Amino acid sequence: MAEALQIFATKGDLAHVALFLWASAASGLLVWSLREQAASNKRFQDFVEEIARLTSLLE
Incomplete structure (x- = not known):
């Protein structure tokens, strides 16, 4: 790992490594x-279905 960083540092490509790490982190946060x-939407849909079921029972 240190050798790879040394190669990037000597060639001046350290900015590319930083950009790659930033883009990877941003993509990971987007996926998360x-x-x-999606989980929030599922919980809300379950809540709405329960309210509809309760309403139909009380009518």
Whole structure:
């Protein structure tokens, strides 16, 4: 790992490594947030279905 960083540092490609790490982190956060949004939508849908079921029982 240190050799790879040394090669990038000597060639001046350290900015590319930093950009890659930033893009990877941003992509990971996007995937995580989309999964959380999907889970939130599922929980809300379950809540709405329960309210509809309760309403139909009380009518």
